[in-house]
Amino acid sequence: MTVTDEFLGNNETYAAAFSGPLALPPRRRLAVVACMDARLDIFSILGLREGDAHIIRNAGGAITEDAVRSLVISQRLLGTRHILLIHHTDCGMLTFTDDEFKTDIQHEVGMRPFWSPESFTDLDEDVRQSIRRIKASPFITHKSARGFVFDVGTGKLHEVK
Template sequence: MADRSSAALIGRLTNSADDYKEARKNDSRRAVEPSLKLAVVACMDSRIDLFGLLGLDIGEAHVLRNAGGVVTDDVIRSLVISQRVLGTESIVLVHHTDCGLQKITDDGFKDRLEDEIGIRPPWALEGFKDPFVAVRQSVNRLLHSPFLAHKDNIFPFVYDVDSHRLIPA
């Protein structure tokens, strides 16, 4: 059963969805394929408004977000579908400064989870110290994937959360 704060949150979200529906009622865009043929992989950090940062609008790009914005097997799976089924040709990677994954280690996190719930996760946390090194590692993973159709247009960036600058990596 949801508590009052959960009910308030759900109410806020559904009210927003109603407003969104009303604002979009005459929107004729129905194409599933992103118009810029672009996929963006970025960190899930709530401080980063990717659409505002990159000047994107709805329907222009696929946006994949996870902890750290790192390229994992699941990110590659989504990018392969994005490219081979939905026509994207370019990939933008956005890592950032002051990332939560810079503050924890794989073993430390896994140890803590195992202590708390008795199970050690099988997946890699993908923690890192330097976002510039990490984003280049993600590029390398993309370049070595045999499944991606388009590897010529991969653009890595690091977003500085203090200066709000997007820095090519």
């Protein structure tokens, strides 16, 4: 049995207790942008219930062009009005540089990435950088955003000012 098959088995248990469809627009008008890290269960960390908030996740929780795309769809079509950013301690994005990552790929597969890997060196500063990108985007019209660092050792969120 593959890993995916095992998780499909878990889905049968989930569906057996499922209580039916909720509305499409997020009930709490919130969009969360968080790192893809395996240790971050965003629903549990924030006590979210199904239907509360959009969850956007990528490597680092970066405000990339694609995160902007998702936030614009979230705000314009589905009515979210607040953004909550979650980065975290012990992040993989702190362990390499963009240049070395791109060069390694170039050596292995022949083609150099035409995109920025978005590594960073300072967690709090990267959260501030993300908020600055939100403020600067002409497409994100609702600018209410707060940024946090999740501590993978304690489970706590610390706000970045």
